[in-house]
Amino acid sequence: MNGIIFDVKRFAVHDGEGLRSTLFLKGCPLRCPWCQNPEGIGPAPALWYNPAVCVGCGGCVGVCPAGALTLNGRVHADRTACTLCGKCVDLCPSGALSLCGRTVSAQAAAELLLRDRVFFGADGGVTLSGGEVLLQWEFSAEVLALCRAAGVRTAIETSMMGPRAAFEALLPVTDQFLTDIKIFNAEEHRRLLGADNRLILDNYRFLHQQGASVLTRTPLIPGYTDSEDNIRSIARFARSVNPDASYELLNFNPLCRSKYSALERDYPVQGGALTHRELERFYDILAQEGIVHIIKE
Numbered sequence: 190m191n192g193i194i195f196d197v198k199r200f201a202v203h204d205g206e207g208l209r210s211t212l213f214l215k216g217c218p219l220r221c222p223w224c225q226n227p228e229g230i231g232p233a234p235a236l237w238y239n240p241a242v243c244v245g246c247g248g249c250v251g252v253c254p255a256g257a258l259t260l261n262g263r264v265h266a267d268r269t270a271c272t273l274c275g276k277c278v279d280l281c282p283s284g285a286l287s288l289c290g291r292t293v294s295a296q297a298a299a300e301l302l303l304r305d306r307v308f309f310g311a312d313g314g315v316t317l318s319g320g321e322v323l324l325q326w327e328f329s330a331e332v333l334a335l336c337r338a339a340g341v342r343t344a345i346e347t348s349m350m351g352p353r354a355a356f357e358a359l360l361p362v363t364d365q366f367l368t369d370i371k372i373f374n375a376e377e378h379r380r381l382l383g384a385d386n387r388l389i390l391d392n393y394r395f396l397h398q399q400g401a402s403v404l405t406r407t408p409l410i411p412g413y414t415d416s417e418d419n420i421r422s423i424a425r426f427a428r429s430v431n432p433d434a435s436y437e438l439l440n441f442n443p444l445c446r447s448k449y450s451a452l453e454r455d456y457p458v459q460g461g462a463l464t465h466r467e468l469e470r471f472y473d474i475l476a477q478e479g480i481v482h483i484i485k486e
């Protein structure tokens with residue numbers, strides 16, 4: 190079957206064990222204000238503009254049949270009018286415009302991921318990420334089955350915001366689940382991420398009941414997830430589900446700000462990555478809550 194993807198990262202070292210190729214799938218049910226891949230949120234392909242390389246020639250404005258583009262210091266796109274015909278992308282001399290997202294078959298996706306298999310070694314492999322893998326779980330399961338059949342280890346990065354049927358299909362073909370629990374307080378989760386976290390916590394329990402290999406992860410986002418109470422609550426929950434839980438804290442990476450600029454949107458997170466000392470404080474909190482397997486940067 191076909192799926193919609195928006196990126197492939199080769200030689201990745203933060204998307205699971207060892208050296209990996211990571212495939213990014215379009216579409217996400219959550220609305221994290223700090224999202225590092227805003228181009229992956231919408232389920233369909235979208236027009237992408239990089240003002241840093243635009244030379245201001247105005248060619249795109251003239252060629253657009255929908256009248257969706259204007260030039261005023263930089264190009265502005267009316268995304269409600271754009272039909273994704275791609276004419277502006279074809280014309281742009283600088284590569285400032287692109288269509289983010291394309292449809293590929295599961296076979297083609299697996300071939301993309303397996304290009305570098307010679308480098309994966311015993312620990313590395315392929316990872317599916319997003320967006321949210323669970324929104325395209327049938328496609329994902331097919332891609333992972335093909336990679337498994339090629340003798341390659343598989344992982345998915347997931348918010349766990351998806352149906353039980355998705356996990357039942359993915360469990361037999363996934364060696365490791367990299368699971369995000371971002372905010373533990375239900376009301377805060379609903380207010381900030383736009384959805385209840387009950388399903389996420391239920392699926393987390395289910396994965397453990399099924400004996401899956403699970404790495405619990407929380408992104409440390411200044412002003413959103415980096416409170417002692419939040420990390421302590423998640424650690425306590427993780428340990429109540431699995432006394433042997435492995436936990437990784439992901440430091441904030443502010444590099445995605447330029448993506449928001451490209452989308453003409455403000456990025457709400459203030460500040461930069463946490464310092465080594467700040468990270469150590471959170472590692473201490475995990476240890477105090479009895480987490481033994483702490484994955485450090």
Ligand code: SF4
Nearest residue numbers: 253271272274275277
């Ligand atoms: S993709 Fe087509 S409709 Fe959309 S802005 Fe470009 S030329 Fe216009």
Ligand code: SF4
Nearest residue numbers: 243244246247249281
């Ligand atoms: S065609 Fe490309 S370089 Fe020219 S104004 Fe449009 S986006 Fe910028």
